[in-house]
Amino acid sequence: AQSVTQLGSHVSVSEGALVLLRCNYSSSVPPYLFWYVQYPNQGLQLLLKYTTGATLVKGINGFEAEFKKSETSFHLTKPSAHMSDAAEYFCAVRTGGNNRLAFGKGNQVVVIP
């Protein structure tokens, strides 16, 4: 079964510093990978996705992620954190031949002024 692992439930980053959230996946088929963001009391918003093609994927709000098959990773980065980036971030993988998603446990990002 496909799954993702996100380590470090809480991540603190200084405003203006690099944001790095790690995601490793397990998949028996070529993976489709996603990062979602969840603001307090809201649903999930898609940040970016990898399906096929270019391994460096750019998303909204200045985020990007790189698919590395050899490392089974899909880490999320943003060069300079902004206060508005404080939220919970989830990595997810498509399971099987459909669009059902398996999510990691999430990273709660705190931005320190």
Added chain:
Amino acid sequence: DAGVTQSPTHLIKTRGQHVTLRCSPISGHKSVSWYQQALGQGPQFIFQYYEEEERQRGNFPDRFSGHQFPNYSSELNVNALLLGDSALYLCASSLGTGSMREQYFGPGTRLTVT
């Protein structure tokens, strides 16, 4: 265009009771999926409906059931509520069930079981 809408926003129930949550997909979307997000956890897939049929089901007991109507809106029903059913329930809609079909999430219904 309106996004995915869910009702109610919040709900408090007592153990043993029954609850119905509702979801209206984006116009034109025929597939609705339901996810349960417990506090501090990622969402877990409950089931998916497409054209009024349950197409897939996650590892949830039969107390969790659903329905999709001809207008593609959907209900999630939970019987014999347990304290552990307290969670945020998310609905997601998509054009179809194909792997390339992006899911769009609603704001969720926060269920508290006391």
